Amino acid sequence: MDRRPTIVDVARQAGVSKSTVSLVLQNSALVKEETRQQVRQAMADIGYVYNRAAATLRSANAGLIGLVINDLRNPFFTEFATSLQMALSAAGYATVLANTDEDPDLQGQVVSAMLEHGVSALIIAPTYGQEDATFGAISRAGIPALQVLRKVVPEVDRFPFAAPDYLAGGRLAARHLLDLGARRIAFLGGLEGREVTYQRMSGYLAVLAAAGLPPLVLPGRPGRAFGREAARLLARSHPDVDAVICFNDLVALGLLSGCAEIGRRVGPDLKIVGFDDIEDCAQVFPGLTSVRCDIACFGQRMAETMLRWLRDGCAPPPETLTPVELIARGSTLSR
Amino acid sequence: MDRRPTIVDVARQAGVSKSTVSLVLQNSALVKEETRQQVRQAMADIGYVYNRAAATLRSANAGLIGLVINDLRNPFFTEFATSLQMALSAAGYATVLANTDEDPDLQGQVVSAMLEHGVSALIIAPTYGQEDATFGAISRAGIPALQVLRKVVPEVDRFPFAAPDYLAGGRLAARHLLDLGARRIAFLGGLEGREVTYQRMSGYLAVLAAAGLPPLVLPGRPGRAFGREAARLLARSHPDVDAVICFNDLVALGLLSGCAEIGRRVGPDLKIVGFDDIEDCAQVFPGLTSVRCDIACFGQRMAETMLRWLRDGCAPPPETLTPVELIARGSTLSR
DNA sequence: CTGAAAGCGCTTACAG
DNA sequence: CTGAAAGCGCTTACAG
Structure with missing residues (x-):
């Protein structure tokens, strides 16, 4: 044979x-x-x-779902992609995955390639830029598509949006710090002009405004390197800052390292809250207080949402915000 | 229309x-x-x-490559998968990716699914167990397949193997510590009975034997949690140990946290070397000395190898070991 | 360089 | 419950 x-x-x-x-x-x-x-x-x-290719040709269902991720190296997105892929796999769908590395051109390319492969649906954690090229192509293909974690096109009827409730997360973080007696709280990291930065910041701004405290926003790249440098910057240029809410855990973990480096005590001298609650938060010392988005659960949920859409034609609500909670650890203890 | x-x-x-x-x-x-x-x-x-499905049906080339990973949440594998996927994408191939989470049954399932989808080739970082089921199916499908990072089946002519030179890495790590004056060096982490554990350990064993020093092997799960606990274990049960080579960076980073927790100074009191050199190593404080496998480069290389095999029918050599180097950082400085 | 025809391996109505 | 026939959208020889 x-x-x-x-x-x-x-x-x-x-x-x-x-x-x-x-x-x-x-x-x-x-x-x-x-x-x-x-x-x-x-x-x-x-x-x-x-032979699925033959079946696909006849019935136009490939059993293939495309997953497009803006920054797959960030453990937050890795966990998301992994839990989603495993849930889809259990339901008999294979996942075509691509990392776009925040490059809109690359995103356009990989989405085209996925459409050629006849993916039955697309889940996209999009990057900013050239939204029309990417989403226009999906629209013409007429397949179900979800924008997750970031909303980059306003047509949420056609492209339903889902993300953890960042605004609530920022609020929880700010209240937690106020309750602990912090009086000069900064928001650190996240690129200016990005909607997601504003989202993650807005709860903080609201709480500070309500408390009559002035905000201090220090934008920066959402990675460890920036966080680490920021430790020096804070000590030198903003010595009055007694607490920091970070755009994400990577920034916070970098800041933790930076504080260790310059000998600043995290907790008593400077309280730090991260965002996402990736696994590392529980493993570093001191443990990093963070806003838990439960991204693994979110990934499974998105898999189910998409499967329901695909199988029962039941489109999800235009906007879904999943609950978040604050996980307090050593980085916000006073001693 | x-x-x-x-x-x-x-x-x-x-x-x-x-x-x-x-x-x-x-x-x-x-x-x-x-x-x-x-x-x-x-x-x-x-x-x-x-419509690639139609083209595939006729010409039996799907332009789809399967990538199977045993532990996608580990940043080492994330970086590998990402760099590989992006290189394939640039060459016009889409990547179907699955995480098996070290579960042989799952591995069998996802490989079957990929074969049904008509992947043109498979790159597999395999898990241990049920090797025959997985590789038998691939063999019957008759497509090129590479086993990477771990060799689980001996038929390297049919399934060429490639990995960083772990043995050399262990040797470099051990020599580095001896040169720095360490006299009681332990090897920490890695599950017993796994070939990859033995590989990563054997350079260490050889160097210690040559120096007339007795080895101390403490196996354990290859994650941060084990590393962190191990800090206590070492301080209590093996106070004479002055240096540790870890199975991978996650164990080493956990150990770093654990030492911070119990107030043991990394460097002067205990020297630590990791394995893989994931990005975190350079960002933590003190920086983690590690064996650099340059996994991003390795991923690109595997993409090229597979593309050459697919396009020119040029099968890679049965075994490829890529060079590694030791990157010295603060975790092995004496002060 | 271009066109007509067969066929890849399935699924889908439609008879029976 | 089972079978014969058409067709999904391409590619591939084969003529011209």
């Missing part, structure tokens, strides 16, 4: 027609149990492998 | 036959430049999207 066996080979082996084999493949209730057994046995005997 | 346009529609629009359109799609030199332009224009005009 040098070529791959087809349903015709299976049919011959089992002594039925190829239509019957096809029905068995689809778990149709039309086929008698005994026949089903025979067919399955025949498949096993000749080593049949289902 | 409610159905997706096909090459027939493009042909009609451009006033040529559908064969010609197909040739244009394949960038065939047979088509006159002027005709090519017309056809491309027609595609753009009617919003044509290439």
